[in-house]
Amino acid sequence: MTAAQGTTHPATLDDVKGWFFAVDRHLFVWFLEQQKQRGTTGNLIEMGAYLGRSAILLGDYVREEETFTICDLFDSDAPDAANSGEMAASYRKTLTRDAFDGNYLAFHDELPDVIQAPTFVLADGRVEPKSARFVHIDASHLYEHVIGDIAVARDALTPDGVVVLDDYRSEHTPGVSAAVWEAVATMDLRPIAVSFNKFYGTWGDPEQYQDQLKADLSADPHMRVYQEDVRGRRLLRVRSMPGLQPPEFRHSRYYDEIRAQQAEAARLHARSSAARSIRAKRLAKDLLPPVATRAIRKAMQERRA
Numbered sequence: 402m403t404a405a406q407g408t409t410h411p412a413t414l415d416d417v418k419g420w421f422f423a424v425d426r427h428l429f430v431w432f433l434e435q436q437k438q439r440g441t442t443g444n445l446i447e448m449g450a451y452l453g454r455s456a457i458l459l460g461d462y463v464r465e466e467e468t469f470t471i472c473d474l475f476d477s478d479a480p481d482a483a484n485s486g487e488m489a490a491s492y493r494k495t496l497t498r499d500a501f502d503g504n505y506l507a508f509h510d511e512l513p514d515v516i517q518a519p520t521f522v523l524a525d526g527r528v529e530p531k532s533a534r535f536v537h538i539d540a541s542h543l544y545e546h547v548i549g550d551i552a553v554a555r556d557a558l559t560p561d562g563v564v565v566l567d568d569y570r571s572e573h574t575p576g577v578s579a580a581v582w583e584a585v586a587t588m589d590l591r592p593i594a595v596s597f598n599k600f601y602g603t604w605g606d607p608e609q610y611q612d613q614l615k616a617d618l619s620a621d622p623h624m625r626v627y628q629e630d631v632r633g634r635r636l637l638r639v640r641s642m643p644g645l646q647p648p649e650f651r652h653s654r655y656y657d658e659i660r661a662q663q664a665e666a667a668r669l670h671a672r673s674s675a676a677r678s679i680r681a682k683r684l685a686k687d688l689l690p691p692v693a694t695r696a697i698r699k700a701m702q703e704r705r706a
């Protein structure tokens with residue numbers, strides 16, 4: 402990261418703070434590449450972008466004729482007390498709209514369509530029905546919000562579309578678990594796969610993705626894929642193995658400048674450390690009695706031998 406004109410820029414996607422880890426980065430890339438290969442078209446939507454880690458990756462997959470809509474409160478007030486508590490506990494110290502914009506524009510020429518508001522505004526005709534192919538739900542993790550976000554995704558997605566829900570099984574997010582499995586039980590949401598953090602589903606045919614996903618991941622030594630049946634439907638469990646690295650992602654436009662600044666800082670640090678050590682040796686020689694200096698020199702010679 403570098404501080405230029407009062408803004409801190411990321412050099413790589415890993416420099417953008419967030420909760421978007423290697424296995425899910427691989428799965429996002431896999432679904433988006435599949436959609437590309439199959440000629441699946443449609444818009445992209447993300448509810449909950451924080452500082453842009455997942456949004457920046459998604460932004461690489463938006464085609465000419467498609468839109469990418471992001472909805473986040475950023476530094477606006479939350480619509481209710483529970484949501485306000487969530488924002489205060491997890492995001493308020495670090496999140497501003499300017500920080501998101503700065504991060505996103507470090508990797509892309511233009512911002513996506515940003516709606517700075519609670520996600521429930523999307524239910525109010527802001528999203529064209531059956532127009533989206535990928536929706537990432539990662540905003541409030543409270544049941545009342547998530548169940549509404551799932552309904553927005555259902556209305557927005559085309560039959561081939563994929564919805565991804567974050568934190569569907571964490572101890573601190575029971576509301577997401579309740580909403581996800583309620584949607585499976587009563588809203589016809591069909592699971593495709595689950596990872597440690599995220600649930601991948603569709604309102605179309607999950608098998609169109611599952612066979613290929615299983616085949617592709619089984620060939621990867623850093624991933625394991627297991628098959629389960631849940632309420633009579635197939636579901637894949639995807640696990641990362643030690644050593645899994647996130648997929649390659651291009652550097653930001655500031656990469657060269659930041660690396661040059663870091664190299665210069667390291668060079669200056671090494672030079673001043675060397676100067677400090679010479680000064681310390683000279684001082685010791687001047688201040689210590691000759692008998693102590695000789696003893697130290699002898700000990701150092703013995704250690705080197």
Ligand SMILES: C[S@@+](CC[C@H](N)C(=O)[O-])C[C@H]1O[C@@H](n2cnc3c(N)ncnc32)[C@H](O)[C@@H]1O
Nearest residue numbers: 419420421449451454455473474519520540541
């Ligand atoms: C977990 S973070 C998103 C992480 C991001 N997707 C990533 O991968 O790094 C959740 C985000 O949801 C936003 N948020 C929380 N409640 C919201 C609400 N009711 N409507 C819109 N955004 C909300 C927060 O401002 C925060 O940026």
